[in-house]
Amino acid sequence: MNRHLISAADLSRDDALLVLDTAEELAQMAERPIRKLPTLRGRTVVNLFYEDSTRTRISFEAAAKRLSADVINFSAKGSSVAKGESLKDTALTLEAMGADAVVIRHPASGAPHRLAGWVRGSVVNAGDGTHEHPTQALLDAFTMRRRLGRLDGLRVAIVGDVLHSRVARSNVLLLRTLGADVTLVAPPTLLPVAVSAWPCEVSYELSAVLPKTDVVMMLRVQAERMNAAYFPTVREYSRRYGLDAARMAMLPDHAIVMHPGPMNRGVEIAAEVADSARSTIVEQVANGVSVRMAVLYLLLGGADPGGADPGGADAGAGRRSSEAAEVAR
């Protein structure tokens, strides 16, 4: 594994499978009376959230706490960011506090990448702008594998607002790595310009795709990012690209319905579909904790990889532990 998790493309097939296998073991733990492991005792994880989020922040917080890490939550509201502090200065503050990992969500694509150059700890991208959300892709892949038993050769349709969706980008990259076949379904206005370069198929017709699909993933219509008219009316969008009971009936019997949340019920997904037995939406949230525990364990649980350290007082300590790793190998 790399030191940071910024893009789903950072993960090789082996890395991704290691995360999923680790998460599988950790998922068992959720059924135990004591849901806590001592593994990251004494390590500090900072949740740095510049954008609103419920499930991702809580999920990362629960994951870090179950591994006994100390968690510091930081949201842009009510902090010095509101007074105009830059990302770099905030990062240096966190660095001075000794953060071993920074989980960052930021409205600007690329913010985690910049942050990785400034801090010594691991950086985990929890969603940056319209770029990527790799842990969401990992938990989606985990959910698919748990429900359907495999990923290789799985036919996945990702439907809706692909243009603004970091979930779609990360999923396309990761699912490709893991051998699944992805089809994006969206109105032409909601597809990125360079989508033809992505490793996936594209379709404008949901009904045509559904019968040959094992997994259909509905994306939220991101009204807050829409600065132009991407479709005439919500009603028309819903009629053409929403998943209702009639459309769900076109799916093969084993197929599952996913949604990264939060849902717009009645827009991209009908309430009866969201609450059906095929829907994995609640499961995805539970799996999110296991997958994020796996990511934090794999990034922080072992020896400090050292090397890439940008100097500083603790660089000597980093070198010592990497030497120890060398010896132990």
Next chain:
Amino acid sequence: MHALYPGGADAAGAASTGVSSPEVGGTAAGSARAGSGQARTVPLDGSKTVLGPDEISRALTRIAHEILERTNGAADVVLLGIPTRGVPLARRLASKLSQAEGRPAPAGSLDVTMYRDDLRLRPARRLGHTAVPPAGIDGKIVVLVDDVLYSGRTVRAALDALGDIGRPRAVQLAVLVDRGHRELPIRADYVGKNLPTSQREVVQVLLTETDGQDGVVLGMGRASQADAAQSDREQLDKEQSSRAQSNAAQPDPVRADAPGRGDTPGDGIPTQAAR
């Protein structure tokens, strides 16, 4: 610095040969094996077989009978193997128990990776599988099963892991090989074979389930080095051999074949003093 961290130095020899050691133990043995391929199946140079398939089978039969004796017929016994090789050993013991008593003994596995004290010495390692029998361990007599008992650190981790799963009435420890050199106040209740070793030596347990054959092999740590850090290794070996000599000056007072006792007088302390 190496002399300051004898545990780490041992891990170097053990991990790279895929051998059971306190640093490798559990799940890590699997990954170490994956890392160095043939080291597992090809016997080490100059190594000798200490236990053959028949002797392993006899040792396990004896342990099974000792368990029956000491636990009043093993009515409440749950066998938990520590991955990788403790798991098939626990299964074998379970089948021997049910052969002897006609009652099936529940067996499972207990991964201790997340509880180890040496996690930060190496990159994060792959987790093993934990499978606790459905009846749980509360009020039961848990017998932990591992292939080699060395520093005792794996067992300490296992005791912590058990505490998070339930509250057994008692915990006992069964190992196929006790090679001495304890670093913690831990001893086994059931021992297949007490094997006097120097810390420079490596003990390799092979099992049909994981390695295609049964056997316990004693070899020299240096034999299967194909590492890039060769010079580091040689440096280490020098230090280790000097330590081995000081150990040899005070031979490990291990009583071979002390059935049912397991409490060898050599447990830990003398070798600690030799350092």
